[in-house]
Amino acid sequence: MKLYLDPGHGGSDPGARGNGxxxxxxxxxxxxxxxDILTSDYNGVNVKMSRIGDKSVSLEERTNEANSWGADYFLSIHCNAFNGKAQGYEDYIHESLSDSSQTAAYQDVMHEKIxxxxxxxxxxxxxxxxxxLRETVMPALLTENGFIDNEHDAALISDPSWRQTVAQGHVNGLASAFNLEPKDDKKNLYKIxxxxxxxxxxxxxxxDYLQSKGVEAFVYATMISDERWYRVQAGAFSNRKNATTRLKKVRNAGIKDAYILTEG
Structure with missing residues (x-):
């Protein structure tokens, strides 16, 4: 699978700005x-980026390179800004596409996982x-990952651990949409x-309690016995030893019934 990965803006174009x-x-x-997650955790993935540093790259250069390279998927990463009050995540495909298109099907998967x-x-x-989205010949998605000028979103965006989680969400979507094969030592995922x-x-x-103790965590919904439950996840690791280390930290924070959930 050939992924063309496009960090928006760059160089003389700063993109959205707010809250420093x-x-x-x-x-x-x-x-x-x-x-980095894709290349370390999955087989058969080739990633080309429109820029790997703070460089000005025109929109035409991005789409021309992706088309010439023969990418299977174009993924453009962005953050939003508006009026300080708007907040949240959204993603886009081209307006000419039907909801039954392959691009829309990929969007469904990516959106759910992110x-x-x-x-x-x-x-x-x-x-x-x-x-x-218009000038790419392959399926393309643009994600808008929060509003930089919104206080709530900016607090998350400024946190490196949040950015790692968001990156993992994108990878989860790609792995599911394109049936990526995990490397032999990455087939299990250990969630705290x-x-x-x-x-x-x-x-x-x-x-909130865990974060006050220096442990990054988030909530996700899951169905258990046909009922909706809200799980608190405090990390996910492909290495069991690393997961055990995090579990110890969570238990030391006072959550004695925390456990490792193995998926794979």
Missing amino acids: IVGKEIVLDIARRIR IAVNRLRNRGQKKANFHV IAGSFQSKDNAEERV
């Missing part, structure tokens, strides 16, 4: 993390006439579960 954060720097960091972990308001799946609650408010209280 510059969009071009954030999206490059997320894109690098996506590339929104499951990013702790941002879900602004939905959208369509637009953006150049990188620090509580399961039927009340989302209770789950979010647990997250």
